[in-house]
Amino acid sequence: MYFKKVERFENLEMSYISDFSGAYISRNNKILNELELNSLTQFILEKAVYGTSIFKLGNCGNKILLLSGIHGNELAPQIANVLLLNDLIGKDLNHTVYFIPFACPKSSMNNERTFNSKDLNRSAHINNSLSNLIVRCIENLDIDFVGDFHSTAHNSNPGCESIFSSKCPTPESFLIANYISKDVGSKMIYFNYAGSSYKGAMEDVCNLKGIPAVTCEVLCPFGNVTSQAIRKSFYQMKSFLSYFGI
Numbered sequence: 001m002y003f004k005k006v007e008r009f010e011n012l013e014m015s016y017i018s019d020f021s022g023a024y025i026s027r028n029n030k031i032l033n034e035l036e037l038n039s040l041t042q043f044i045l046e047k048a049v050y051g052t053s054i055f056k057l058g059n060c061g062n063k064i065l066l067l068s069g070i071h072g073n074e075l076a077p078q079i080a081n082v083l084l085l086n087d088l089i090g091k092d093l094n095h096t097v098y099f100i101p102f103a104c105p106k107s108s109m110n111n112e113r114t115f116n117s118k119d120l121n122r123s124a125h126i127n128n129s130l131s132n133l134i135v136r137c138i139e140n141l142d143i144d145f146v147g148d149f150h151s152t153a154h155n156s157n158p159g160c161e162s163i164f165s166s167k168c169p170t171p172e173s174f175l176i177a178n179y180i181s182k183d184v185g186s187k188m189i190y191f192n193y194a195g196s197s198y199k200g201a202m203e204d205v206c207n208l209k210g211i212p213a214v215t216c217e218v219l220c221p222f223g224n225v226t227s228q229a230i231r232k233s234f235y236q237m238k239s240f241l242s243y244f245g246i
């Protein structure tokens with residue numbers, strides 16, 4: 001269910017992926033406190049009220065997606081994504097960059113990992129799940145590369161700043177992860193075949209469809225933020241873009 005209707009803010013284009021996941025993200029103070037409420041950020045938050053939105057900057061080269069909020073209580077990457085969108089708007093880009101800062105606004109508002117008790121990073125292969133709609137949007141838009149940004153806490157899995165990738169069937173996933181790892185110092189965690197240890201992760205489902213994808217993790221307590229985690233997630237995103245010369 002990807003809605004082609006486009007709304008604009010300056011040179012930024014926005015359209016909806018779903019109309020059942022919307023919420024008032026500003027009710028989550030942990031997120032709100034970290035955002036400067038300029039007109040662009042307000043535009044992003046207003047759109048989130050009605051569903052999951054995707055934003056687009058640029059019109060040439062490769063199509064590259066920065067995704068965050070697949071786990072609603074992993075706040076640092078969602079904030080970093082909004083900051084990066086603020087950073088890149090108005091710049092002349094040599095590629096097309098898509099942003100989904102809040103994959104599931106309802107989970108972000110509630111500071112919850114799951115959406116309707118479903119883990120979106122274990123259900124991207126299930127027809128019509130919210131993460132499956134995001135995958136289908138990626139296919140509809142012919143997006144070439146996907147970076148999915150998360151955070152992890154001590155004593156959880158993986159529990160360290162890291163980049164996940166796989167070598168098969170989409171070897172460029174591994175190359176991108178290796179580049180980011182060398183660039184920002186995050187640990188490499190890779191699998192020989194995508195989706196071999198569990199099913200339905202965004203990254204794996206994309207790689208299995210031949211769309212190179214990586215998952216980037218920073219260390220941050222769940223449901224909370226640290227400025228260091230926001231900064232690190234921001235650097236991972238910048239590094240992902242710099243692999244393509246952005």
Ligand SMILES: [Zn+2]
Nearest residue numbers: 071074150151
């Ligand atoms: Zn996560």
